[in-house]
Amino acid sequence: MYTLGVILRQLYLFYYSFFSLFFCICIITLLAIFSFVEHNQFYAFGHLNGSRVQEITDNSDGIKIQFTYEPEKPIIDTYTKLYFSIQDLEGNHFKDVKASVVVTNGQRLFKFQNITVTDGDFYVEYIFPDDGTHQVITRIDTKTSIIPASFSVFVPHQAPPSMLNPFPLPPDGKYSLGIIISIILAIAIPVIAVVSLIIVIKKH
Numbered sequence: 001m002y003t004l005g006v007i008l009r010q011l012y013l014f015y016y017s018f019f020s021l022f023f024c025i026c027i028i029t030l031l032a033i034f035s036f037v038e039h040n041q042f043y044a045f046g047h048l049n050g051s052r053v054q055e056i057t058d059n060s061d062g063i064k065i066q067f068t069y070e071p072e073k074p075i076i077d078t079y080t081k082l083y084f085s086i087q088d089l090e091g092n093h094f095k096d097v098k099a100s101v102v103v104t105n106g107q108r109l110f111k112f113q114n115i116t117v118t119d120g121d122f123y124v125e126y127i128f129p130d131d132g133t134h135q136v137i138t139r140i141d142t143k144t145s146i147i148p149a150s151f152s153v154f155v156p157h158q159a160p161p162s163m164l165n166p167f168p169l170p171p172d173g174k175y176s177l178g179i180i181i182s183i184i185l186a187i188a189i190p191v192i193a194v195v196s197l198i199i200v201i202k203k204h
Helices: 004-039 176-203
Strands: 054-058 063-068 079-088 097-104 109-117 121-127 130-141 146-155
Touching: 054 146, 063 130, 063 146, 079 097, 079 130, 097 121, 109 121
Parallel strands: none
Antiparallel strands: 054 063, 063 079, 079 121, 097 109, 097 130, 130 146
């Protein structure tokens, strides 16, 4: 026969387990949403501006290629966006061209091929596996010519994760929203698991 105390304890365990599971699902869902948004930001741009913009001009073919990347200090094993803008010498966008991009550090390379550029602007996303200077080589195929261009990206040295510091600070000194949620999740789930285990042990 169940006493009132036993019934209340059972209800407490049920609601605690339910809300613990609900909390974990909410955190995981938020992490997935924010990671998706952060990874799939739509970037609309005209001409690239700023002191970090690199530019190659081919006077014979009357074409100018601008390049920049975000974040300013790329993070190893995290997506970096590589932006390109293709223009004529008067600053008008080239339309309906084909492009390819090669990223290399001299030892390994990765290719993006058959990129259709409809309005002169495009970007690709690349995960830099290590630090140092990397070359970004693009080839632009217009209706009348083929234009190669080479740019550079510097990836600063970064401390790898360790037991004492599993979430090292990124080069820009700021944690992204996805990393912050990961830290919260890494702390919350073990705490909930330990508390649940203690309650189950006390129950028996």
